[in-house]
Structures are given as C-alpha cells and as structure tokens.
Amino acid sequence: MKKREEPQKENHERWLITYADLITLLLIFFVVMYTLSKIDANKYYAIASSLAKTMGGSQSIMESGGPSMVPGASESKELDTVMENLEQxxxxxxxxxxxxxxxxxxxxxxxxxxxxxxxxxxxxxxxxxxxxxxxxxxxxxxxxxxxxxxxxxxxxxxxxxxxxxxxxxxxxxxxxxxxxxxxxxxxxxxxxxxxxxxxxxxxxxxxxxxxxxxxxxxxxxxxxxxxxxxxxxxxxxxxxxxxxxxxxxxxxxxxxx
CATH class of the missing domain: 3.30.1330.60 (OmpA-like domain)
Structure with missing residues (x-):
C-alpha cells in the first residue's frame, strides 16, 4: 500500500519578496531625488522653458538629451552643455x-x-x-x-x-x-x-x-x-x-x- 503523500506546506514568507522590491524602489527614488537636488533646478527650468518658448515650444530639453541621473561631475557639465546649445x-x-x-x-x-x-x-x-x-x-x-x-x-x-x-x-x-x-x-x-x-x-x-x-x-x-x-x-x-x-x-x- 502506497504511503499517502503529505500536502505541501504553504509558504507564508512570499510577502518578503514584494516588501524587498518596495524597499528597493524607495531607495532608487530617494537616490534620484538626492541627485536632482544637486542641480540648480530653478536655473535649469527657467532657461529651458524660456528658450523652448522662443523656439516655438516644439523642442524640449529632454528631446535634446538631458543630463545623466548618475551623481558626479558629468551631470553638471552635460546640463551646462545642453543649456549653452539651446542658448546659442x-x-x-x-x-x-x-x-x-x-x-x-x-x-x-x-x-x-x-x-x-x-x-x-x-x-x-x-x-x-x-x-x-x-x-x-x-x-x-x-x-x-x-x-x-x-x-x-x-x-x-x-x-x-x-x-x-x-x-x-x-x-x-x-x-x-x-x-x-x-x-x-x-x-x-x-x-x-x-x-x-x-x-x-x-x-x-x-x-x-x-x-x-x-x-x-x-x-x-x-x-x-x-x-x-x-x-x-x-x-x-x-x-x-x-x-x-x-x-x-x-x-x-x-x-x-
């Protein structure tokens, strides 16, 4: 007579996967917010919006390629380059x-x-x-x-x-x-x-x-x-x-x- 198989126990710790994903997303969010805080946002958007309006409102900063979101000196240099090109x-x-x-x-x-x-x-x-x-x-x-x-x-x-x-x-x-x-x-x-x-x-x-x-x-x-x-x-x-x-x-x- 075959031994009756015991039913598998339900895993009650699967919620930890969702919780870990949420924590990871929150960490990414705060890293991005910290990065943006290092950019002179007022100067960036004031010039970008004014120049975009001047050129007919059809071109945005993002369409031209914006600065990198990775913290570092390159983001400021790329931002300045974008603004200089638009100003030119x-x-x-x-x-x-x-x-x-x-x-x-x-x-x-x-x-x-x-x-x-x-x-x-x-x-x-x-x-x-x-x-x-x-x-x-x-x-x-x-x-x-x-x-x-x-x-x-x-x-x-x-x-x-x-x-x-x-x-x-x-x-x-x-x-x-x-x-x-x-x-x-x-x-x-x-x-x-x-x-x-x-x-x-x-x-x-x-x-x-x-x-x-x-x-x-x-x-x-x-x-x-x-x-x-x-x-x-x-x-x-x-x-x-x-x-x-x-x-x-x-x-x-x-x-x-």
Whole structure:
C-alpha cells in the first residue's frame, strides 16, 4: 500500500519578496531625488522653458538629451552643455530676425548685427537714432527701436544698452562731456524699450562709455562716425551671473532709524 503523500506546506514568507522590491524602489527614488537636488533646478527650468518658448515650444530639453541621473561631475557639465546649445540657437535666431529686418528696410551699413562671446550685439550708428549732439530719439528712429525691441522681447536674457561717442569734445549746459551724452543716449533707448516694447525694466541696463571704447582710431571723419554708436547687447547667461540681482524687500534707510 502506497504511503499517502503529505500536502505541501504553504509558504507564508512570499510577502518578503514584494516588501524587498518596495524597499528597493524607495531607495532608487530617494537616490534620484538626492541627485536632482544637486542641480540648480530653478536655473535649469527657467532657461529651458524660456528658450523652448522662443523656439516655438516644439523642442524640449529632454528631446535634446538631458543630463545623466548618475551623481558626479558629468551631470553638471552635460546640463551646462545642453543649456549653452539651446542658448546659442536662441542667439542665432535673434541675429537672423534682426538681420532680416535690417536688410528689408535698407539699414545695412548703418546697423550691424553680430554674435560675440558676450552675446548678440546690435550696433546703431548715431545718425540712425540721434541728430549730432542730441540724446532724444527722432521719430523715424523710434520705429526702428520698437521693431528691434519686439524681437528682443522674446528672449529672457539681460539686455545692456551701451552709448559711445567719438573723441571730439562737447561742452554744453546739458552735456558737460561725452560721458553724459553717451549715457543719456543709452538711457533714451532703454526708456523706449520699456515703454513701447514691454521689456521688463529689471532685464535692462544703460551705460555710457564716452569716447573710451572706440571701434577705430579717431583719426578721420569716417572712423569717428563709426565710433559714434549705440550698442544693444543681449548678454549670454554666463555673463548675467555677475550682474547684481534685484532685491525683493525694500531697502531701509539706516539714517532714519
């Protein structure tokens, strides 16, 4: 007579497998969260979203290949590379749009557009924007600044307006020197960009270099005309980092305390 087989005992420890899987997933989750905390997320998403919007919203950072999730120096380098590539595309787009406007309106030779290490530089000869020795925009120049401003409004980058003069001295009650004239001209352009192009004021700055940043030697009328100019510079992000940041809270005057 065959011996009756005993029924197999039910394994009551199978839940440990599910529990171990859960613990493993939680560990992976916290490792990923720790890795992401090492990335400047605000800088990453602010630039990524702004540049994606500028390029039509059809391209995302992830489509271009994002940074590695593995902790280490490579993730930061890859992230910077992705942002630099996107920013370069944005700079080239701005240059192309402004150059098209310049060509279509017969401004070639008077307005130049170039990409330098610091960013896109739109350079206006003074005759395009201002009469000689004057800092107020003339009616025709206002339209030019407005059209360029509409293009610049698309970018989140800081914009610096730089005024330049030649070395011919100016001594009037309004402009004691070329410093005042160059600064007043750049300020006029900044005010126009704020009021009619809706560019946020905290993204703009005005500076005057007077005669001390010439393109060419001030030894002829032709060269001096090249030196009298106003440059609008769209700064790359790496140069924005050295700009002073806005303070949200009001500054208290210590003398009144």
């Amino acid at each position: 595309q944005n700079m080239e787009k701005i240059k192309r749009q402004i150059q098209e406007y310049v060509d279509q309106n017969g401004l070639s030779g008077k307005v130049t557009v170039s990409i330098e290490e610091r960013g896109v530089v739109v350079s206006f000869q003074d005759v395009v924007l201002f009469p000689l020795g004057v800092a107020e925009l003339n009616p025709s120049s206002r339209d030019i600044v407005d059209k360029v401003g509409a293009i610049l409004r698309q970018t989140p980058n800081y914009i610096r307006v730089e005024g330049h003069t030649d070395n011919l001295p100016i001594r009037t009650s309004k402009f004691p020197s070329n410093w005042e004239l160059s600064l007043a001209r750049s300020a006029s352009v900044v005010h126009r960009l704020i009021e009619f192009s809706d560019i946020p004021p905290d993204r703009l700055s005005a500076t005057g270099y007077g005669e001390y940043r010439p393109r060419r030697p001030n030894d002829s009328d032709t060269n001096r005309q090249q030196n009298r100019r106003v440059d609008i510079v769209v700064l790359r992000t790496k140069f924005q980092e050295v700009e002073p940041e806005a303070v949200d809270k009001p500054i208290v005057n210590q003398a009144t305390q």
